[in-house]
Amino acid sequence: MADLEPNDLLANDLGTLHAKSLTILKRIRDSAIDPDTGRKSGPTFSISKAAALVGRTASAIREAERDGRLPQRERTASGHRVQYTLEELDHMRAVFGTRPWREPTARAALANRQSHFTSLSTLPSMVIVSCSSTVIARQARQ
Numbered sequence: 001m002a003d004l005e006p007n008d009l010l011a012n013d014l015g016t017l018h019a020k021s022l023t024i025l026k027r028i029r030d031s032a033i034d035p036d037t038g039r040k041s042g043p044t045f046s047i048s049k050a051a052a053l054v055g056r057t058a059s060a061i062r063e064a065e066r067d068g069r070l071p072q073r074e075r076t077a078s079g080h081r082v083q084y085t086l087e088e089l090d091h092m093r094a095v096f097g098t099r100p101w102r103e104p105t106a107r108a109a110l111a112n113r114q115s116h117f118t119s120l121s122t123l124p125s126m127v128i129v130s131c132s133s134t135v136i137a138r139q140a141r142q
Contacts, residue, residue, distance in 0.1 A: 044083035
């Protein structure tokens, strides 16, 4: 070690750090792919988070599973419920009738994105959704 210059130590440390970062990135990529199907896996949610996203309580979800409106959840080896996917949340919203919607007669309005939105504060009955360079405003459900 005494023969190494400070720049050599820095180069070695950077090389080690680079190798470790590549290993971590590979682990992240591998964990995002379902080993059985080879498809990318999306986010999953616990029952409490799923309940909040669906607009119901965790006990309402459990009850719907018991009475057959929702499929029973599989359990992990430790007895916990398998987490819910986005597709399952969408199905829950259909079962509970909590899908976001707008009136069929409501028309979407397009507005150019501005550097400031002070004029939008005069539109309290509008919902603003930002999409890249366009702001889409639609009338909110009454």
